[in-house]
Amino acid sequence: MTPNELFDLSDRVAIITGGAGGIGTVYARALCEAGASVVLADLNLDAAEAAAAALTADGHAASGTAVDVRSTASAEAMAAHAAAVFGGVDILVNNAAIMTDLPPYGLSDIPDDQWDRVMNVNFRGPLLCTQAAIPHMQARGGGRVVNGLSSGGFMPGGIYGVSKYALHGLTLNLAAELGGRNITVNAIAPGLVDNDSGYASLPKDSPFRDAIAAQIPGKPSGPPSDLVGVLLLLCSAAGEWITGQSILVDGGWNLRF
Numbered sequence: 001m002t003p004n005e006l007f008d009l010s011d012r013v014a015i016i017t018g019g020a021g022g023i024g025t026v027y028a029r030a031l032c033e034a035g036a037s038v039v040l041a042d043l044n045l046d047a048a049e050a051a052a053a054a055l056t057a058d059g060h061a062a063s064g065t066a067v068d069v070r071s072t073a074s075a076e077a078m079a080a081h082a083a084a085v086f087g088g089v090d091i092l093v094n095n096a097a098i099m100t101d102l103p104p105y106g107l108s109d110i111p112d113d114q115w116d117r118v119m120n121v122n123f124r125g126p127l128l129c130t131q132a133a134i135p136h137m138q139a140r141g142g143g144r145v146v147n148g149l150s151s152g153g154f155m156p157g158g159i160y161g162v163s164k165y166a167l168h169g170l171t172l173n174l175a176a177e178l179g180g181r182n183i184t185v186n187a188i189a190p191g192l193v194d195n196d197s198g199y200a201s202l203p204k205d206s207p208f209r210d211a212i213a214a215q216i217p218g219k220p221s222g223p224p225s226d227l228v229g230v231l232l233l234l235c236s237a238a239g240e241w242i243t244g245q246s247i248l249v250d251g252g253w254n255l256r257f
């Protein structure tokens, strides 16, 4: 295959949860530009439809739909929407998460309802969406699942870090379980992302940001477009032999031995 063929996603159908968000919209455009038809699924239907309309206006195949990743029925409706509009599901990007409106508690005192609020979106949501996508992927002979982790999942980070580390575990276990069905399951773990959510969780002018940046050997932060190369790798023929991997894109913030 030529390099272009390796990353070509023509005839592929992708779903991105949290598709109306800062990273989701960038992922959606990248997958469209690689040739895929893309469903942008989000709790915020108006924003998902607006983001899809912007892609359609540029000649891409995109559709917005509502999803609440906490609900099996909603996840199944999302997958059915992709099948009805574009003919199937090949790629699922589990990108929706709570990262800015986090409970103001440590793990030692977090109330049950606050634990559930975060874990149901950040951890259970990717499982429910994957379960909903599997039959559609099998009908097409296989598929790709890409989970949205965080570099923060590999260091102490309270409930958010726990939810992302749990998703790392889900990535490994689903990869083992779904390999025989020709479905790869991987994850992207971004570091400090230069977007609204990134700045909401760690303000641009915070002294902590400078302190963290001083510890990062490579580029300390980057825009969502810096994640696109790994996304395309994991969704395309180029990544056919890769599964069960959580790939850190964080300038070496988290050097794991």
Ligand SMILES: NC(=O)c1ccc[n+]([C@@H]2O[C@H](COP(=O)([O-])OP(=O)(O)OC[C@H]3O[C@@H](n4cnc5c(N)ncnc54)[C@H](O)[C@@H]3O)[C@@H](O)[C@H]2O)c1
Residues within 6 Å of the ligand: 017, 018, 019, 020, 021, 022, 023, 024, 041, 042, 043, 044, 067, 068, 069, 070, 094, 095, 096, 097, 098, 099, 100, 121, 148, 149, 150, 151, 189, 190, 191, 192, 193, 194, 195, 197, 198, 199
């Ligand atoms: N921005 C960063 O600095 C950063 C860093 C590392 C990892 N991440 C991860 O990247 C992903 C995207 O982050 P972002 O910066 O685009 O955040 P964002 O807040 O802009 O987007 C999140 C999207 O998820 C949607 N969402 C929330 N709950 C939902 C639910 N129950 N069902 C469906 N959709 C729901 C929101 O409506 C929103 O559009 C998240 O998984 C986040 O944890 C972000």
